[in-house]
Amino acid sequence: MSISTGPIASKPASSASHLTWSILSPAGWRNLRQILLAVVLPALVIVLWQWAGNGGSLFGGVLPTPDKVWQAWKVWAFGSSGLSLNPYSGTWLANLLFSAERVGKGFLAAILVAVPVGLAIGWNRIASGALDPTVQLLRPIPITAWLPFSIAVFGIRDMGAVFLIALGAFYPIVVNTAQGARDIERNLVRAAMMMGAGRWTILRRVVLPASLPSIFTGLRIGLGIAWTAVIVAEMVAVKSGLGYVLWDAYYVGRMDVVIADMATIGLLGLISDRVILLIERWVLAWRRLQSFQS
Amino acid sequence: MTMGTIAFENVSKTFSGQTEVRALEAINLAVGEGEFVALLGPSGCGKSTLLNLLAGFENTTEGTLLFDGKTVTRPGPDRGVVFQEAALFPWLNVWQNVIFGPQVQGAPRAEYEKKARNLLKLVGLESFAEALPVQLSGGMRQRVGIARVLAMSPRALLMDEPFGSLDAQTRLSMQQLLLDVWQSLGTTVLFVTHDIDEAILLSDRICVMSARPGKIIRTIPITLPRPRSIASLTTAEFVAYKARIMSDMKVSAAPV
Numbered sequence: 001m002s003i004s005t006g007p008i009a010s011k012p013a014s015s016a017s018h019l020t021w022s023i024l025s026p027a028g029w030r031n032l033r034q035i036l037l038a039v040v041l042p043a044l045v046i047v048l049w050q051w052a053g054n055g056g057s058l059f060g061g062v063l064p065t066p067d068k069v070w071q072a073w074k075v076w077a078f079g080s081s082g083l084s085l086n087p088y089s090g091t092w093l094a095n096l097l098f099s100a101e102r103v104g105k106g107f108l109a110a111i112l113v114a115v116p117v118g119l120a121i122g123w124n125r126i127a128s129g130a131l132d133p134t135v136q137l138l139r140p141i142p143i144t145a146w147l148p149f150s151i152a153v154f155g156i157r158d159m160g161a162v163f164l165i166a167l168g169a170f171y172p173i174v175v176n177t178a179q180g181a182r183d184i185e186r187n188l189v190r191a192a193m194m195m196g197a198g199r200w201t202i203l204r205r206v207v208l209p210a211s212l213p214s215i216f217t218g219l220r221i222g223l224g225i226a227w228t229a230v231i232v233a234e235m236v237a238v239k240s241g242l243g244y245v246l247w248d249a250y251y252v253g254r255m256d257v258v259i260a261d262m263a264t265i266g267l268l269g270l271i272s273d274r275v276i277l278l279i280e281r282w283v284l285a286w287r288r289l290q291s292f293q294s
Numbered sequence: 295m296t297m298g299t300i301a302f303e304n305v306s307k308t309f310s311g312q313t314e315v316r317a318l319e320a321i322n323l324a325v326g327e328g329e330f331v332a333l334l335g336p337s338g339c340g341k342s343t344l345l346n347l348l349a350g351f352e353n354t355t356e357g358t359l360l361f362d363g364k365t366v367t368r369p370g371p372d373r374g375v376v377f378q379e380a381a382l383f384p385w386l387n388v389w390q391n392v393i394f395g396p397q398v399q400g401a402p403r404a405e406y407e408k409k410a411r412n413l414l415k416l417v418g419l420e421s422f423a424e425a426l427p428v429q430l431s432g433g434m435r436q437r438v439g440i441a442r443v444l445a446m447s448p449r450a451l452l453m454d455e456p457f458g459s460l461d462a463q464t465r466l467s468m469q470q471l472l473l474d475v476w477q478s479l480g481t482t483v484l485f486v487t488h489d490i491d492e493a494i495l496l497s498d499r500i501c502v503m504s505a506r507p508g509k510i511i512r513t514i515p516i517t518l519p520r521p522r523s524i525a526s527l528t529t530a531e532f533v534a535y536k537a538r539i540m541s542d543m544k545v546s547a548a549p550v
Contacts (some may be wrong), residue, residue: 185381195369196446197398
């Protein structure tokens, strides 16, 4: 959008407007507008929430206002000056890292198992017959139903949380990977066979790259489930992390910490999803060109 | 050692399924070393199936199919297939697509890289080595499809309507390219097409096929002088061949 859009805009005027607007490129302006557009709704919610809560009567005073949440978050993150009996003071980063590490471990384990298994199911009839029914049988069991099992087997330790995360992320990755391998264009496989590629070479150099778009879909869904799983596991099966703080703060009536915790989880989920998206864009550059041109 | 002889002996192909389809019926076809044979027929006449059998993508139901005296059991780099839509790997660039064959076969790198460079020059794509298939036009993609097959030095080229989806002008330049390549290499070619002009221009012999079940109903030797070029398309001999084949195929203005 330019100011001087008139059909008879004189030369000096247009060059002047060019000067004033040259701080950002047209693409830069579009990005800025996108960002502004995106923050309108959250900002509105926060303002309304603050306004409604100022009387101190929001849900009978149970729900703290945004400024109280922000205060609690600051103390949680950076600690408070002077003596304090606040058990959460300054523990934000440590708990965040606990959760992130568990998600990282569980998610990685899920990828390492689910991608090969998914490729096998999608590519090989025997593997499909041997593995797919079991996967489909176990898949409807929600990860929450695995909690008692996990605690009984792994105890109140990290391993239990990592197990639940890996299990939760496993299913969407395996299902999407298998679908990608199944949908491969027949002539691509024929071309590889014609050029003398053996089964393993075809799997590695044709089926895997052709399945990558579906694999990334599975990774993004799986990562979302991994964050759900870590919170659930930490609420019950471990004594640290964002999920533990969430439940603990609720029990002692610290709703300000609860909300700050929720916001932290949301932020982490968003950031980790963006990271996957960035990797996807880089790995699947060929695909992006394809969809732009068709 | 540059053989590339093909022998179909009473080959039939039936696709099983809910309703059985007899795709090919008692095919007898012998192609000698360095010969260019076109399979001409309407769509659904089984000409692609015939090619797929020779490529090793599908198995014969009856009869014997020999390539250089050995029964065909599976695909291999001795029979280079050029697909209708090129079937390049979309995640590999032109260069990586061309060296894919020799690379997976474990050929010495210096050797195949030199060869690939020459082939890219031959098909006129040396400045597109870094391009992805999606960035190329249909004709350019098919040039890559030909180059990657030639990179394996196959004894026969199996081409399945390779220019069928190209516009008329691009098609002509691709036919010229193929003529030039074949006239310098002398590889055996089995070429599937539904285009009469293309079949006459390129081949030494045309096998006309009919549908349901697919059969070779007539074999027509084409004795137009070599080397040919797209200029041959307008000669009197060419037109005479065309008239004869059209009457053979019962192509007429009357509704079918």
